[in-house]
Amino acid sequence: MPKDEIKQTFRLVGTRPDRPDxxxxxxxxxRYGADFSAPGMLWASVVRSPHAHARIKKIDASKALALEGVKAVVTRADFPEVPAGEYWDLQENTIAGERALYDGHAVAAVAATSQLIAHDAARLIEVEYEILPHVTDVDEAFKMDAPVIREGAADYSVPEGSPPNVVKVLDFGRGDVEAGFASADLVKEGHYTTEATHQGYIEPHACVGQLGSDGKGEMWVCTQGHWYIRRMCAGVLGIEAANLRVTASEIGGGFGGKTTIFMEPLSLALSRKSGGRPVKLVMSRAEVLRATGPTASASMDVKIGMTKDGKLTAATAVFRMQGGAFTGSPVDAALNCAFACYELPAVHHLGYDILANRPKAAAYRAPGAPMAAFAVENLLDEMWGELGLDPLDARMMNAAKEGTKSSYGPTFKRIGFEETLEAAKAHKNLSVKLGPNQGRGVAAGFWFNYxxxxxxxxxxxxxxxxxxxxxxxxxxxxxxxxxxxxxxxxxxxxxxxxxxxxxxxxxxxxxxxxxxxxxxxxxxxxxxxxxxxxxxxxxxxxxxxxxxxxxxxxxxxxxxxxxxxxxxxxxxxxxxxxxxxxxxxxxxxxxxxxNPPGVGESFGTHVVDVEVDPETGRTEILRYLVVQDAGRAIHPSYVEGQYQGGAVQGIGWALNEEYVYGADGRLQNPVFLDYRIPVASDLPMIDTVIVEVPNPGHPYGVRGVGETGITPPLPAVANAIAAATGIRMHSLPISPSKLLAAMNAKRKG
Amino acid sequence: MSKIHVTTTVNGDTVEFLADPRETLLDCLRDKLGLTGSKEGCGTGDCGACSVTVDGVLVSSCLVLGVEAQGKSVTTIEGMDKDGELHPLQRHFVEKAALQCGFCTPGFLVAAKALLDKNPDPTETEVRYWLAGNLCRCTGYDKIVRAVMDAAAEMRG
Missing domain, CATH: 3.30.365.10 (Aldehyde oxidase/xanthine dehydrogenase, molybdopterin binding domain)
Structure with a gap:
């Protein structure tokens, strides 16, 4: 089939049959990760650091090993030395070496004949720590005199004289930004922050690993990618990848957080040390929140110029993101996505990847893009509002389209951003009249697809x-x-x-x-x-x-x-x-x-109506509309499901969810009661419109739908709150207490 | 610590197991009886993935001790279909795409059935509040709430 003649009608594509599973x-x-057992299986438990930053002076496992039923204890000494790079980082995160780098960092692990014995044994492992100064806040970690997480971690991109926790600097753009600002009628700057959130999959990480003295092993694991598990475990353990057979269980959610390893090598190392018996390792929720995921926290400065008609002339972004104690915050993708929805004559991006005493960040749905959108779409909304422009019309005037040279480099082929704006404008939710304390927010979002x-x-x-x-x-x-x-x-x-x-x-x-x-x-x-x-x-x-x-x-x-x-x-x-x-x-x-070529980018437009309680600062979502270009919806129900799920994760990020660290550097809310993700009673139905601008690079026009949907909710909710209250919130989450304080400050004038 | 002999009824069958007094009903169902349909998402009663009924009462089985099941009647997700015929809730969940990863699904089904047993004609708000103790991270709840409402309507006839 010629690529430019994609069929519009199909016998099966676009229908909604029952899913085979x-x-x-x-x-x-x-059968999910924890649902598998094997003959002769042992259970494992992990000892984790209670300190944000501490030197490990001594680990004494003698009492644990004396407990009946305990078969093996492993520490970093049981792992081979690997050179600096990805596998060293993964090994260091799997089990601490000289220092524990965050609250929850694994220090030792034990295997025993039952789960209860393993947990008892873990409590008997004595670890002596020397507590070191720590830093968990991104702006604090960016300071010249911040506690240093790791000497020598900065790569070639970091200039001499940079703060010691900066490990990567990104600096790119095009066009004459200063001339762009000079030609603008309205130039505004804003500072924005977002807290770290967790992917929040309901299934904790779980695996059964088996590794014999012959170097051959097997693993059953909940993961988004079992070849990654194989490659990474092999790299961390110094075994040959092909000798490890990995089977993916059904997976209870991932959202990016299950694209890497956390405790999987521990089960293999324990198996090897206990004569090759299979070892089951299942994380608790607190372990999931303390030691897996999360995404980065961000501190962002954005400057935008536009004509009095609302046409963009120039924009700059400076993003600082901490992704825990390792290189790898999503600051690069955040910068690339920041202005991708719009035509821009001049743009400049500057980003800092910063270390802090927090868990190693993992990918989370459109990594980096939601934070960037929160900053950029928030400022755009403020500026277009000041000029009295309709938010959908203003976006349409500036929308990226086929032939647009994107803010991050490539020239777009056929894309569907304009179509999402048109569909949003035509939706019935836009004609609903709003009452007192209610506001409507619009925001757009982008993801590359892959x-x-x-x-x-x-x-x-x-x-x-x-x-x-x-x-x-x-x-x-x-x-x-x-x-x-x-x-x-x-x-x-x-x-x-x-x-x-x-x-x-x-x-x-x-x-x-x-x-x-x-x-x-x-x-x-x-x-x-x-x-x-x-x-x-x-x-x-x-x-x-x-x-x-x-x-x-x-x-x-x-x-x-x-x-x-x-x-x-x-x-x-x-x-x-x-x-x-x-x-x-x-x-x-x-x-x-x-590596199939022909990726097609995805754009979305969200419209949300909220009501803010003036007495409590609580924001209620009244109605929510997701419009997104799927390219082609192969099974529309699951496309809608991605839109709805992404929107609700974004709503959680906007209103409720955050990692709260105490002054002691410990995570204060490692349970679902306190790390509160949206529940059914928080929400209305989530309306969806599937726009189909087929991707010419796919035989049925598919673009990919998972990521984009989490990007617009953060600014859309903030923009709606601004419309409802007249207060523009620059910091997420917009919790009731934070919003109430802002409303009280405004009332006092 | 010595274990306690427990005799109980699970999905209509009499079963026996030896439980450490510290083990939860969820642990016993999953690890001693092989009923892994009930899931542990949190272990603290916050997520509802381990929902079962004990003598008809909806509980988080991670907050019940295994030894407490002595002499009781426990129903899990594995007991929801009748000889292979799906409960209308199960059928509507599949037909309405009310699950994505499916991990929270057993808990939602058990909890929703407990609702419909009490209240065959719930409003959307009642469904949302009843299911507020069951966390789903994939769906945004939209299709779950619709599936429950549709199943209820079908069951009312």
């Missing part, structure tokens, strides 16, 4: 059904969307395609389900695999008919002579061809290994 998941049969290493294998069974083996764990219905695309391509029924997420030994390398890539990349790979099986089947039909294989086409699940000149033969269906596979050349299969 649905029955298992409503009956409790589906391809990544992808391997898929497809095989036709003897009865003409198809099995598809993929390596991207199904978090939100991807088996259904891949089965729809394969069935559409092969011309068979959806129910006749079974998609399985297979272990690392069964396919080439796959990157995780991340970056909104599964339906795009795995989907495209599966379609390519189906096309190559079709080609094989056409070849077999051509041979049977004695005609040239180019004279055979595949239509509606059958090989047919292509046109009258090819000859007159009745169609050969996939069922007929499959039944004869053994005598016509053997098994019929297709596969794809590659």
């Amino acid at each position: 649905g029955l298992d998941k409503v009956t409790g049969r589906a 391809n990544g290493d992808t391997s898929v294998s497809l095989a036709v069974a003897e009865d003409g059904t198809a099995q598809v083996s993929v390596g991207t764990p199904d978090i939100g219905g991807s088996r259904a969307s891949i089965a729809l695309m394969v069935a559409e391509t092969l011309g068979i029924e959806y129910e006749d395609v079974r998609v399985s997420v297979v272990e690392t030994g069964a396919l080439g390398v796959n990157e995780p389900t991340h970056g909104s890539r599964a339906t795009f990349a795995t989907g495209k790979a599966a379609v390519e695999a189906a096309e190559s099986a079709i080609k094989d089947m056409c070849r077999r039909a051509a041979k049977k008919w004695g005609i040239d294989e180019d004279a055979v086409e595949w239509v509606d699940g059958a090989a047919r002579p292509a046109g009258p000149n090819a000859g007159k033969f009745p169609p050969l269906s996939i069922v007929e061809i499959a039944a004869k596979m053994s005598s016509t050349g053997g098994p019929i299969a297709g596969h794809y290994e590659g």
